[in-house]
Amino acid sequence: MARQILIAGNWKMNKGAADGAQLIKDLKAQFGSGCSCCCSGAKKPEVLVCPTFTTLSAVVAEAQGSCLLVGAQNIHWADQGAFTGEISGAMLKECGVTHVIIGHSERRQYFGETDATVNQRLKAALKNGLTAVVCVGETLAEREAGTTNVVVERQVRGALADISADDMKKVVIAYEPVWAIGTGKVASDEQAQEVHAFIRGLLKVMFSCPCVADSTRILYGGSMNAANAAGLLAQPDIDGGLIGGASLKPADFATIVKAAAQA
Known part of the structure; x- marks a missing residue:
């Protein structure tokens, strides 16, 4: 399935x-009129930007x-309440966003995110009609110990607990090897x-409907950049990228998008 x-x-x-x-x-200047970043005949990729909360409204207006x-970088599982520093799905919808990143490795490492809270946040995103980009991935110690698949399976199963096949239409998974983020x-x-x-x-095992595994997009989130994007995007199960530093450089980000159009 394409x-x-x-x-x-x-x-x-x-x-x-x-x-x-x-x-x-x-970015619009890089892409040209109508965001014609894709070559003629190539399949047009979706392009998503995820600013910090205070920047969302300005970016939505300009985009x-x-x-x-x-999209946003996080979401709380409650609709409202005494959750200082958090933001709800309804608030994100009011800003005009369509997507949200959930469970990024930095959230797990620095802010106590767990598989259980990723699952709660995912349910809140789906409840509010947002498409969720759910992040999973192993640390360097886990890769060197040979437990990559064990860790990734635990995270995927935890994140998608009680999520239906129909829900998966609005779920994207991002594999981000933690050892390859910001390390060079x-x-x-x-x-x-x-x-x-x-x-x-794993998705084929988890969901009885084979269409879930075939249709779910899985992004690579480990320091994809202008130089390596084409090779990564040529792989049959890599359906895009979750880009960090390169997304702040218009020419580099545009190069990645153009590589995606040719994948």
Whole structure:
């Protein structure tokens, strides 16, 4: 089954409202009129940017009328309440976003995110009609110990607990090897493909409907950049990228999107 490639930029804690709006202007200039970043005859990828919360409204406004989708970097599982520093699905919808990143390794490492809370956040995203980009991946110690598949399976099963096949239409999985984020290291094309294929095989086991595994997009989130994007995106089970630092550089991000159009 052909799956539309998704290139998602995670801006992390970078860019205020003015700088974020300018980055969108710069991206639109890179893509050209109508975001014609795709070559004639190539399948057009989806392009998503995920700014910090205070920048969302400015970016949504600047992105209107373009091919750019806008998502958030986190969501709380409650609709409202005494949860200082959190943001609800309804608030995100009011901002105009369509997607949300859930369970990023930095959330797990620094802010106590667990498989259980990822699952709660995912349910809140689905309840509010948002498409969720659910992150999974192993640390360097886990890879060196040979437990990559064990860790990834635990995270996938935990994140998708009680999620139906129909729910999966609005779920994207991002495999992000933690050891390859911000370290300058990157998984080889073959290493990335191996884990992506494992995740797709796991989805076949978890859901009785084979269409779930065939249709679910699995992104690579381990330091994809302008130089390595084409090789990674050529792999049969890699359906796009969750891009960090390169998403803040308009020319680099545009190069990745153009590579996706040719994959």
